[in-house]
Amino acid sequence: GAVVSQHPSRVICKSGTSVKIECRSLDFQATTMFWYRQFPKQSLMLMATSNEGSKATYEQGVEKDKFLINHASLTLSTLTVTSAHPEDSSFYICSARDRMAGRNEQYFGPGTRLTVT
């Protein structure tokens, strides 16, 4: 149980285009989903917290107009990287909090490798 999927697992796009990444909780309902970014040999950095039916809360320094987050249902959140540039190349990871589990229990997706050329 408590499986989170991400799609796609890898994506390569050209500079200036937009890319959408999906995060799904497969066997539970998630009122809250989280988006992280991971640089090589660095820790996961929280980008934003996504709450179903409301606007996402972004961490300091994260451009909300560049990283659009939509949490349209209890099982799906999407991250859209708009007008991507090479510096946006990174590993993006989502997690979801099971509304029935403990407050600090998060389940993580396998991540999406974005490469902007």
Place this chain on the structure above:
Amino acid sequence: GDSVTQMEGPVTLSEEAFLTINCTYTATGYPSLFWYVQYPGEGLQLLLKATKADDKGSNKGFEATYRKETTSFHLEKGSVQVSDSAVYFCALAHNTDKLIFGTGTRLQVFP
């Protein structure tokens, strides 16, 4: 602000060796502490956690004790297996959902 520091890897061990991965933290108050493991090609999985001082989290032969006096949460296992090869992340969280991670430590176990 709050932060987590863990030893750089990779840690390379032979099968059945003893494992220690050091983790220290800086935080106000009394956060919960976690160890997550990431196997190749998979998402992070919660390995164990401790929510208050002197608590010991344990799972799959791994243990970690919440040491308030040394602000540490070192991960240990008495006898590692090849299947334990993965990246291990130490993390903390207060009563919010925000997890603060260390940089991760890669463990490589050889037969």
